Amino acid sequence: MEDRRITLSSSSQQLQVISLKKLTRHFPSERGLITAVDNVSMRTFAGEVYGLLGPNGAGKTTTLRMLLGLLPPTSGEVEIMGTRVSDDPLRIRSFVGLVSASAGLYQWLTPLEILKYFATGYAMTKSEAAHRIEELTALMGLSSFLHRRTATLSTGQKQRVNLARALVHDPPVVLLDEPTRGLDVVGSQVVFDFVATLRGAGKAVIVCTHQLDEAQRLCDRFGLLHRGRLRHEGTMAELQQQTGLPSLVEIFLQILGRSNVLPSEVRS
Amino acid sequence: MNEQTDRRNAEQNGLRISLWRQQWVFTWKELCETLRDRRTTVTLIVMPVLLYPLLGIMFRFVAVGEVSKQTPEYRIALETEQEASWLSSLIQSGHEMLQHASQPSAGNGKDSAAEAKIQFLVPNDGAEFDLEETTAEGTADLGIRVTFSDRQIGEGFPGADVEFFEVENSPLSHDAAHYVRQRMIATNLMTATNTIRGSGQQFDLPVRDSTRWVKPLNQTSAILGLLPLVLLLMTVTGGVYPAIDLTAGERERDTLETLMALPVSRVRLLMAKFIAVLTVTMLTGLMNILAMAATVYALQMETTLFGESGLSISLIVRLLSVLLVFSTFYSAVLLLVTSSARSFKEAQALLIPLMLMTIAPGLVIMLPDWRLEGWLTVVPVVNILLMARELLEETLTTVPAMIAIASTLLYAGAALSLAARLFGTDAVLTGSRAGWRDFFRRPVEVSAVPSSAVGISVLAILFPLHFLASGFLARVSGTDFSLRLMISSLLTVSLFAGLPVLMMRWLRISWKSGASLNRVPIRIWPGIVLIGLSAWPWIYEMIIGMQTIGFHSLNKTQINQVQELLKAWRDVPVALLVFSLGILPGVCEELFFRGFLLSSLRVEMKAAAAVVVSAVCFGIFHVVLAGGAAPERCLPSTIMGLLLGWVTWRCRSVIPAMVLHGIHNSTLLLIASSHQKFANLAVGGLQQTHLPATWLTISAVILGVGFTWTAVATRTRTGSRILIQSSQG
Numbered sequence: 003m004e005d006r007r008i009t010l011s012s013s014s015q016q017l018q019v020i021s022l023k024k025l026t027r028h029f030p031s032e033r034g035l036i037t038a039v040d041n042v043s044m045r046t047f048a049g050e051v052y053g054l055l056g057p058n059g060a061g062k063t064t065t066l067r068m069l070l071g072l073l074p075p076t077s078g079e080v081e082i083m084g085t086r087v088s089d090d091p092l093r094i095r096s097f098v099g100l101v102s103a104s105a106g107l108y109q110w111l112t113p114l115e116i117l118k119y120f121a122t123g124y125a126m127t128k129s130e131a132a133h134r135i136e137e138l139t140a141l142m143g144l145s146s147f148l149h150r151r152t153a154t155l156s157t158g159q160k161q162r163v164n165l166a167r168a169l170v171h172d173p174p175v176v177l178l179d180e181p182t183r184g185l186d187v188v189g190s191q192v193v194f195d196f197v198a199t200l201r202g203a204g205k206a207v208i209v210c211t212h213q214l215d216e217a218q219r220l221c222d223r224f225g226l227l228h229r230g231r232l233r234h235e236g237t238m239a240e241l242q243q244q245t246g247l248p249s250l251v252e253i254f255l256q257i258l259g260r261s262n263v264l265p266s267e268v269r270s
Numbered sequence: 271m272n273e274q275t276d277r278r279n280a281e282q283n284g285l286r287i288s289l290w291r292q293q294w295v296f297t298w299k300e301l302c303e304t305l306r307d308r309r310t311t312v313t314l315i316v317m318p319v320l321l322y323p324l325l326g327i328m329f330r331f332v333a334v335g336e337v338s339k340q341t342p343e344y345r346i347a348l349e350t351e352q353e354a355s356w357l358s359s360l361i362q363s364g365h366e367m368l369q370h371a372s373q374p375s376a377g378n379g380k381d382s383a384a385e386a387k388i389q390f391l392v393p394n395d396g397a398e399f400d401l402e403e404t405t406a407e408g409t410a411d412l413g414i415r416v417t418f419s420d421r422q423i424g425e426g427f428p429g430a431d432v433e434f435f436e437v438e439n440s441p442l443s444h445d446a447a448h449y450v451r452q453r454m455i456a457t458n459l460m461t462a463t464n465t466i467r468g469s470g471q472q473f474d475l476p477v478r479d480s481t482r483w484v485k486p487l488n489q490t491s492a493i494l495g496l497l498p499l500v501l502l503l504m505t506v507t508g509g510v511y512p513a514i515d516l517t518a519g520e521r522e523r524d525t526l527e528t529l530m531a532l533p534v535s536r537v538r539l540l541m542a543k544f545i546a547v548l549t550v551t552m553l554t555g556l557m558n559i560l561a562m563a564a565t566v567y568a569l570q571m572e573t574t575l576f577g578e579s580g581l582s583i584s585l586i587v588r589l590l591s592v593l594l595v596f597s598t599f600y601s602a603v604l605l606l607v608t609s610s611a612r613s614f615k616e617a618q619a620l621l622i623p624l625m626l627m628t629i630a631p632g633l634v635i636m637l638p639d640w641r642l643e644g645w646l647t648v649v650p651v652v653n654i655l656l657m658a659r660e661l662l663e664e665t666l667t668t669v670p671a672m673i674a675i676a677s678t679l680l681y682a683g684a685a686l687s688l689a690a691r692l693f694g695t696d697a698v699l700t701g702s703r704a705g706w707r708d709f710f711r712r713p714v715e716v717s718a719v720p721s722s723a724v725g726i727s728v729l730a731i732l733f734p735l736h737f738l739a740s741g742f743l744a745r746v747s748g749t750d751f752s753l754r755l756m757i758s759s760l761l762t763v764s765l766f767a768g769l770p771v772l773m774m775r776w777l778r779i780s781w782k783s784g785a786s787l788n789r790v791p792i793r794i795w796p797g798i799v800l801i802g803l804s805a806w807p808w809i810y811e812m813i814i815g816m817q818t819i820g821f822h823s824l825n826k827t828q829i830n831q832v833q834e835l836l837k838a839w840r841d842v843p844v845a846l847l848v849f850s851l852g853i854l855p856g857v858c859e860e861l862f863f864r865g866f867l868l869s870s871l872r873v874e875m876k877a878a879a880a881v882v883v884s885a886v887c888f889g890i891f892h893v894v895l896a897g898g899a900a901p902e903r904c905l906p907s908t909i910m911g912l913l914l915g916w917v918t919w920r921c922r923s924v925i926p927a928m929v930l931h932g933i934h935n936s937t938l939l940l941i942a943s944s945h946q947k948f949a950n951l952a953v954g955g956l957q958q959t960h961l962p963a964t965w966l967t968i969s970a971v972i973l974g975v976g977f978t979w980t981a982v983a984t985r986t987r988t989g990s991r992i993l994i995q996s997s998q999g
Contacts, residue, residue, distance in 0.1 A: 098531065100531045
């Protein structure tokens with residue numbers, strides 16, 4: 003794990019970490035097959051924050067789940083750090099930290115116990131885990147409640163424990179699924195700072211969200227998903243050039259077609 | 271394979287954490303989660319502490335009412351006041367006489383001279399009164415008509431003719447009559463004694479008695495019969511909440527997704543949960559036994575409930591081991607049910623029918639005629655309940671207990687591996703589709719080998735079916751022998767080949783790879799044939815050896831059956847015999863044990879472990895013989911299974927094992943049918959003749975050559991074998 007970090011920080015921004023090749027996933031339903039993700043290809047590099055954007059049901063979560071090896075793709079391939087998910091889904095998972103707004107914590111354990119548990123789950127030794135937890139405690143400011151049952155923690159404190167948990171094995175890839183859902187201004191700011199820290203540490207970050215204004219502040223590059231297909235991809239400048247539209251919101255309105263009933267998040 | 275990947279991950283990441291330590295941390299987390307939860311502790315401690323004293327008090331109450339009612343009360347109807355006062359005096363004087371004649375008895379105060387309360391019922395003046403009617407309608411327990419005579423008992427105390435009106439089939443009425451009669455006889459005796467002494471002669475009663483009350487040894491009280499059910503139900507209740515909490519609870523609290531994102535196989539995560547549930551269940555069981563022991567001790571009921579030895583340590587240990595088997599089974603079933611649930615509510619709804627299904631067979635053990643034998647030994651829940659009851663009654667025998675334990679553990683394994691398939695699946699995680707429906711849906715993709723879950727499930731279905739089939743076969747012994755052969759062949763083919771093949775077709779498993787029916791090079795065959803021809807003397811000696819150390823199973827009727835069987839063999843063409851009892855079982859059993867099962871076990875296990883597990887299963891299957899059990903066949907068959915497993919692994923194909931098994935069986939059959947004295951080879955248990963030392967030596971040499979040949983012949987194929995080994999790390 004040590005040497006992996008050294009490679010990351012010493013290499014250029016162009017180190018490709020994640021690559022999706024023609025990723026497709028069907029789900030069976032009453033009316034035949036539904037295509038949740040349709041032929042999506044993209045790449046993410048070290049130290050880059052990639053925004054995977056789209057309204058509800060666009061296929062963001064399905065893509066994430068395939069990235070994690072929790073769901074096998076119908077066709078196509080995911081590759082992280084040169085390992086293909088179809089070859090070794092368990093190995094892929096050890097490269098990835100997952101942050102999800104909906105993720106809960108074990109209410110009868112303390113943050114320290116939770117972090118130790120996940121560290122062991124990622125096959126870290128006792129001393130490595132202790133060292134890493136010390137770092138994360140300082141980074142996320144956990145020290146005052148490290149030994150309290152998580153059921154007694156405030157929402158903000160729980161959120162910080164969750165962020166620390168995702169980083170416990172120091173993964174080269176961090177996936178954030180709707181990271182600011184249900185958080186207030188302060189809570190959201192914690193997430194923004196967190197993402198900035200990750201970028202600084204040379205992680206490849208994918209943020210899934212439908213909060214477009216937020217995404218515009220957070221991400222370096224964007225992939226715009228609609229009905230399972232990647233409609234546009236690029237930096238903000240590239241997107242503006244491609245579409246001739248000034249903001250993500252307007253680009254999305256164009257994709258959806260103005261007559262559609264839009265999710266409130268997109269409208270705002 | 272998952273385990274291998276885990277280890278590889280750990281190693282490639284430069285981390286040397288042992289899988290055991292990791293598994294221990296997983297288990298510890300589950301234990302913390304569940305034991306810190308007050309709801310678990312309540313069922314664990316409070317329930318038994320409340321329940322057993324309550325049950326004890328109830329039992330006390332019942333026992334006092336039934337067994338040792340101290341002063342019985344009798345209502346005796348008489349026609350006149352005068353008769354009543356006469357009878358009262360008579361009983362009084364008789365009672366004194368009885369007390370005088372009888373020694374104080376040992377034990378409790380229940381003796382013949384115990385006084386009863388008597389209530390005399392006499393009609394009011396002039397009222398219509400019929401003694402017969404009064405006793406018949408139950409107003410009085412006994413009616414007595416006194417006709418005074420001029421015989422004398424004492425001064426101013428006349429004698430009389432006494433007529434009893436006793437109610438048929440009424441113990442109370444008989445007791446009352448007995449009570450009065452005893453005292454009448456005593457009075458007569460006293461009068462006679464006094465008369466003799468009055469005439470100046472010495473007289474003493476020649477016979478005196480005393481009573482010592484003895485407890486029966488095999489008394490099964492209703493409460494004792496219920497005890498296993500109460501104990502098992504209470505024990506598994508302890509596991510219900512943790513099982514829901516650790517599976518459906520993870521999903522409800524949104525911790526499941528992060529858990530599934532760990533680079534750890536679902537089987538291992540579920541195993542941690544299983545051990546946690548099992549631990550809590552066993553803790554509950556222990557608490558229940560302690561609470562029961564404390565209650566029994568406090569209320570002084572040891573001997574009433576558990577006989578002379580009381581609630582001994584050895585009894586507690588035996589009870590705990592039955593609880594362990596049952597808890598293993600039940601925890602696995604609980605996890606299977608709760609793993610498919612998406613919420614607490616759903617899990618609870620699913621568990622209610624499960625609990626009811628446990629209570630229903632519980633009533634079976636109330637029937638004293640039902641013993642742990644025959645097909646009941648393989649019926650889940652019922653077998654364990656019967657085992658627990660027979661354990662308490664101290665009538666449990668080894669072989670049925672072993673079959674019951676083996677089948678229960680098999681069912682547990684099947685339930686657990688199915689649970690691992692369901693736990694944390696996408697359907698459960700996202701709630702998008704029904705988990706169970708998915709589970710039974712035929713897969714769209716073709717796969718190469720059956721999963722371990724499928725393998726163990728088929729094994730669990732096969733075991734009771736095989737047991738029933740062999741029992742069925744034993745029942746049709748009277749019929750024509752060739753018909754029997756046909757039935758036996760049909761059963762063998764449909765069970766050991768039909769079931770796995772059907773399963774593979776349904777699951778779209780290529781049946782060449784699923785049962786590892788791969789081609790093998792010709793050069794291996796000499797080795798296989800040599801092993802097949804020369805293994806039998808050693809297997810034979812092993813059976814004899816097992817019998818020498820006390821594993822005897824066939825009773826006289828079974829031996830007779832076998833002997834008749836051997837006679838019948840002579841009338842059947844040898845080719846038919848060899849085909850239907852030698853080759854067919856060899857091929858079919860190999861298709862299942864070394865083909866289907868071994869391939870499926872290899873998905874989760876190292877080669878050596880998979881070979882051992884499949885061999886032990888093979889051994890257990892061979893214990894079942896003709897509806898009974900022959901435990902002496904277990905070890906030899908297991909060793910044979912190891913041998914066949916090794917061959918399959920070396921050759922990467924089940925075909926050599928099929929041939930080897932077929933040759934081995936056929937050799938045995940040919941020798942057994944041609945020489946009466948080797949009948950043991952075919953069935954076991956007839957004679958205990960050792961083979962000549964020269965035979966054993968020769969066969970050992972041939973066996974050695976066969977082994978070496980096989981090892982060398984498969985060595986050139988090691989390129990692929992080494993690859994597999996290195997991928998295991």
